[in-house]
Amino acid sequence: MTCSLYKKSRFSIPTLGLILLLVGSFSLLAASESSAQSVQSLKDELQQLSKRPDYAKDTAYLSKANELGFLLAETDPDSAFSFLENQIELCRKAGFKKGESDALKIYGNALQNKGDFAASISYYQDALIIAEGLPEKKLVPGILNNIGLVNYNLGNYAEALSKFYEAIKGSEESGNMYVKAAALNNIASIYFEQEKLEEAKTKYREMLEIYRKLGNQGRMILAYNNIGDVELKQNRPLEALENLKIGHSSALELQSPEFIEMTARTLAGIYAALDSSEKAEGFYRQSIDIAREKGYGVPYSHSLIGLADLYYKQGKYQEASAFANEGLVQAQRMGQPMQLRNANELLAKILEKEGNFEAALEKYKLFKNYSDSINNTQGKRLATALESEYEFSKKTLEFEKSSLRQRWLIFSAGIGLVTFLVILFLVYRNRNNLNKAYHSLMEKNAEIGQKNSVLENTLTQLKSTQQLLIQSEKMASLGELTAGIAHEIQNPLNFVNNFSEISMELVDEMNQEMDKGDLEEAKFLASELKGNLSRISSHGKRAGSIVKGMLEHSRKSEGKKELTDLNQLADECLRLSFHGLRAKDKSFNADFKAELDPDLPQIEVVSQDIGRVLLNLINNAFYACTEQIPNQIADSKNGSIAELKPLVKISTQKTKNEIIITVKDNGPGIPESLKDKIFQPFFTTKPAGKGTGLGLSLSYDIVKAHGGELKLESKVGSGTSFFIHLPILS
Numbered sequence: 168m169t170c171s172l173y174k175k176s177r178f179s180i181p182t183l184g185l186i187l188l189l190v191g192s193f194s195l196l197a198a199s200e201s202s203a204q205s206v207q208s209l210k211d212e213l214q215q216l217s218k219r220p221d222y223a224k225d226t227a228y229l230s231k232a233n234e235l236g237f238l239l240a241e242t243d244p245d246s247a248f249s250f251l252e253n254q255i256e257l258c259r260k261a262g263f264k265k266g267e268s269d270a271l272k273i274y275g276n277a278l279q280n281k282g283d284f285a286a287s288i289s290y291y292q293d294a295l296i297i298a299e300g301l302p303e304k305k306l307v308p309g310i311l312n313n314i315g316l317v318n319y320n321l322g323n324y325a326e327a328l329s330k331f332y333e334a335i336k337g338s339e340e341s342g343n344m345y346v347k348a349a350a351l352n353n354i355a356s357i358y359f360e361q362e363k364l365e366e367a368k369t370k371y372r373e374m375l376e377i378y379r380k381l382g383n384q385g386r387m388i389l390a391y392n393n394i395g396d397v398e399l400k401q402n403r404p405l406e407a408l409e410n411l412k413i414g415h416s417s418a419l420e421l422q423s424p425e426f427i428e429m430t431a432r433t434l435a436g437i438y439a440a441l442d443s444s445e446k447a448e449g450f451y452r453q454s455i456d457i458a459r460e461k462g463y464g465v466p467y468s469h470s471l472i473g474l475a476d477l478y479y480k481q482g483k484y485q486e487a488s489a490f491a492n493e494g495l496v497q498a499q500r501m502g503q504p505m506q507l508r509n510a511n512e513l514l515a516k517i518l519e520k521e522g523n524f525e526a527a528l529e530k531y532k533l534f535k536n537y538s539d540s541i542n543n544t545q546g547k548r549l550a551t552a553l554e555s556e557y558e559f560s561k562k563t564l565e566f567e568k569s570s571l572r573q574r575w576l577i578f579s580a581g582i583g584l585v586t587f588l589v590i591l592f593l594v595y596r597n598r599n600n601l602n603k604a605y606h607s608l609m610e611k612n613a614e615i616g617q618k619n620s621v622l623e624n625t626l627t628q629l630k631s632t633q634q635l636l637i638q639s640e641k642m643a644s645l646g647e648l649t650a651g652i653a654h655e656i657q658n659p660l661n662f663v664n665n666f667s668e669i670s671m672e673l674v675d676e677m678n679q680e681m682d683k684g685d686l687e688e689a690k691f692l693a694s695e696l697k698g699n700l701s702r703i704s705s706h707g708k709r710a711g712s713i714v715k716g717m718l719e720h721s722r723k724s725e726g727k728k729e730l731t732d733l734n735q736l737a738d739e740c741l742r743l744s745f746h747g748l749r750a751k752d753k754s755f756n757a758d759f760k761a762e763l764d765p766d767l768p769q770i771e772v773v774s775q776d777i778g779r780v781l782l783n784l785i786n787n788a789f790y791a792c793t794e795q796i797p798n799q800i801a802d803s804k805n806g807s808i809a810e811l812k813p814l815v816k817i818s819t820q821k822t823k824n825e826i827i828i829t830v831k832d833n834g835p836g837i838p839e840s841l842k843d844k845i846f847q848p849f850f851t852t853k854p855a856g857k858g859t860g861l862g863l864s865l866s867y868d869i870v871k872a873h874g875g876e877l878k879l880e881s882k883v884g885s886g887t888s889f890f891i892h893l894p895i896l897s
Contacts, residue, residue, distance in 0.1 A: 206242065209235040224261040229254070233269045240277035241425050244462045247277040268297040268306050275313060282464020282501030284317050291317065308337030308346040316353060320465065322504035322540055324357055331357075348377040348386065352393065359397060360505060368397045388414045388426045392433050399433070404440040411437060428457035432470050439477050447477055468497040468506040476513055479520075488517050508537035659706035666706075670699040728771040733893075734763040734819055736774060737828060740781040741817050748789055757793050757813035764819045770826060770895055772873055777893075780866040780877075781817075784830040784889050787862065788815040790853070791834030791887060821895075825875070828891040837881040845879060 213235060216228040223229075232254050239247035251274045258267035275290035291314045298306035315330030331350045338346035355370030375390035391414035398407035411434050418426035435450035451474040458467035471494030478487035491513045498506035511534040518527035594601070677692040738761050749755045792813035813833065820827045837845065844850045846867045851860035870877040874894050881887035 206235065206238050209238065223257050224263075226261070226263055226266065229258055229261060229263055229266040230269075232257075233266060233273060236270060236273045237276070240273050240280060242423070242461060244277040244280045248274070251277065264297055264301060265306065268294045268301075268310075271297070272306075272310055272313060275317075279313070279317060279320070280464065281462050282468075282497070282503065284320050284502060288314065288317050304337065305341050305343060308334040308341065308343060308350075311337065312346055312350050312353065315350070319353060319357060320501070320503055322537075324360075328354065328357060344377050344381060345383075348374045348381075351377075352389065355393065359393075359400070362400075364397050364401055368394060371397065384417055385421060385423060385426060388417045388421070388423075388430065391417075392426075392430050395437070396433055399437055399440060402440075404437050408434075408437050408441075424457050424461055425463075428454050428461070428463060428466055431457070432466060432473065435470070435473055435477075439473070439480075444477060444481060448474065451477065464497065464501050465503060465506070468494045468501065468503065468510075471497065472506060472509050472513060479513060479517055484517050484520055488514070488521075491517065504537050504540055508534055511537065656710050659710040662706040663703050663710075666699045666703045670696055670703070673699065728773055730769045731772050731774045731777070732767075732769050733772075733777070733826060733828065734765075734767050736778055737761065737781055737817050737819060738763065740778055741785055741815070744782055744785040744789060745815075748786070755789075755793060757789055757815065760814065760816040762816065762818040764821055767819050767821050767826060768895065770893060772893065773869075776869045777873070777891075780869050780891065781828070781830070783862040783866050784891075785815060785817065788830055788832035788834070788887070788889075789813070792832040824895055826893045826895060828893070829888055830891075831886060831888040833886040836883040836885055837879070837887055838883055842879060842881065846877070 209231065213228065213231055216222055216225065216231060219225060219228070236247060236251045236254055239250060251270055255267060255270045255274065258264075258270055271290045271294035275287040275294065278284075278287035278290065291310055295307065295310045295314070298304070298310055311330045312334040315327045315334065318324075318327035318330065331354045334350040335347055335354075338344070338350065351370045351374045355367040355374070358364075358367035358370065371390055371394045375387060375394070378386040378390060391410045395407040395410035395414065398404075398410065411430055414426070415430040415434060418430050431450045432454040435447045435454065438444075438447035438450065451470050454466060454470040455474065457463070458470060471490050475487045475490035475494060478484075478490065491510055494506065495510035495514065498510055511530045515527045515530035515534055518524075518530060673692050673696045677689050677696065680686075680689040680692060741759055741761055745757070745759050792815060811833065816829075816831045818829045818831075820829070841852065846863050847860075848864040849860040850864075867877045870891055870893070874896075876890075876892040878890040878892065879887070880890070
């Protein structure tokens with residue numbers, strides 16, 4: 168007996184890159200240059216600067232040392248700690264407050280890259296206190312951005328969004344585009360986690376444009392990576408792959424382990440989505456090796472869980488469990504809610520497959536708790552409120568730049584206030600009645616809102632269930648097709664094999680005649696050989712067309728209408744249905760007949776969808792006349808229908824403005840009491856387990872979407888006919 172905790176998997180491994188900032192004691196140009204410099208080149212510059220007298224008090228030396236500390240924190244956090252402790256002490260002794268604030272912030276960066284979020288917050292707070300005490304506030308936005316990142320990684324989305332928007336406002340006031348771009352990236356990452364994918368992509372593209380103008384290749388890699396990750400989540404793996412190819416090649420060119428690891432992790436997810444398991448595993452292992460070596464805590468957990476999911480999909484549950492548990496331990500060490508959610512979800516599915524349902528249920532509960540925490544409605548509401556506040560603040564700054572507009576604003580406010588007082592006086596006399604009406608309305612609104620909430624939840628659940636059942640119906644149709652295809656393709660393959668053997672014998676005979684010098688006989692044999700090759704080509708093309716038809720039916724419909732030969736489509740569906748049912752049940756016995764109008768014109772339809780309609784109607788017809796006719800014979804006393812054989816007939820006909828496709832069977836017919844229900848979703852007369860009740864409902868919707876009609880005629884004891892009416896459009 169099996170048990171399932173899942174109706175539909177929502178497991179995903181996002182690889183979004185978040186941005187920590189170093190903006191402070193050195194200029195924007197220096198900040199830009201630092202990303203392009205290597206650790207060794209910075210060490211060489213510091214070696215030269217250290218030759219100056221009192222270099223430890225020299226702000227140029229201390230600023231350059233902060234640049235080196237920033238690169239170490241990004242690329243090798245473990246080696247950064249002792250260097251930064253010494254750097255903080257040097258800045259304090261020199262009285263260099265800007266440098267001290269930078270160094271404290273960079274130390275927080277190193278801790279955050281290691282996954283020690285709780286410890287990093289105290290360093291950021293100390294850096295913020297110093298930065299707010301300086302005459303210029305240029306350091307403050309960057310620190311606020313990094314504090315927001317800590318809250319993001321701890322799952323405190325409301326506080327994180329607040330800090331990111333504060334950072335954007337401060338960066339626009341100071342003209343610091345690096346901070347603005349970083350905060351836009353991090354806001355987009357929250358939108359991504361909340362599955363607001365279009366909003367996330369918009370923010371990432373804003374960030375990409377800023378870094379393109381600044382000429383920062385490293386951060387452009389991050390933008391391409393994150394845009395690719397959104398497109399992967401939107402089920403557009405090929406578009407995502409194009410962005411990641413740009414990002415990964417740039418990362419290799421820069422020889423940056425941080426960006427190589429990040430883009431490798433995203434490429435692994437894309438290749439996994441494209442079912443290229445070997446490439447996906449290679450990139451995951453590359454990411455894991457770099458993250459383990461460099462001490463990148465969150466990416467390490469990401470890739471462990473991603474590789475575990477890859478093994479799970481391959482049915483390697485033991486390997487999947489080992490990597491998922493290792494990723495879970497890393498996520499618990501960091502207190503990182505997104506990875507805790509993903510690890511617990513994957514472990515629940517693995518345990519379920521292994522039959523340990525009690526343990527799977529416990530993991531699923533943990534997954535649900537983390538998922539609810541990440542997607543809490545408070546965070547979503549606050550995101551909207553903060554963005555509105557941000558837009559309002561931008562407009563307020565514009566007003567402050569123009570004194571004339573300020574005076575007009577004040578004048579308008581005065582007029583508005585006078586108008587408001589006049590209206591308030593006129594309304595005052597009816598205040599009591601209005602208050603009563605208002606309170607009554609509020610109570611009704613609250614009641615309506617509560618009922619709407621219940622109805623929305625119910626509707627969401629129903630839609631989810633409906634989508635699963637629709638997919639099940641489509642897959643059942645595809646399964647029936649497969650058996651028919653196997654039979655159809657065997658005939659041309661037999662011909663190809665037979666003619667190939669005959670052709671080989673002809674070649675031997677032709678060689679013998681040529682050896683004898685009998686060229687006339689050799690030419691005759693050559694012409695025979697050419698004829699055989701022509702037949703082989705013809706039957707090979709036939710097999711190819713069958714496979715092509717199968718692929719066209721099985722691929723996901725894109726809703727694109729194309730000129731279609733409905734005679735050919737109807738004939739193929741009839742034969743595929745018959746051979747598919749016969750392959751499933753050797754005792755199946757029925758006749759079929761096609762009466763196709765030779766003058767039928769081609770019309771524009773979605774061929775995959777109309778094919779599904781025809782297959783569904785034909786399968787139903789075969790079921791009706793084969794499953795139910797034996798009962799009819801058994802009930803007959805005079806034996807008048809004892810020789811009745813199941814028959815399904817399909818015909819096409821062109822009228823003035825439409826094409827009519829008819830599917831008719833000689834089954835027992837449909838009672839009048841059931842005709843009104845036959846196209847309703849989930850209604851079926853088949854026994855339990857033999858139908859979902861969605862086939863005719865989906866068929867009806869598809870025909871309606873083509874501007875046509877699906878009609879029914881049936882009489883008990885005389886069979887049933889379904890008529891597909893499709894308009895001929897000029």
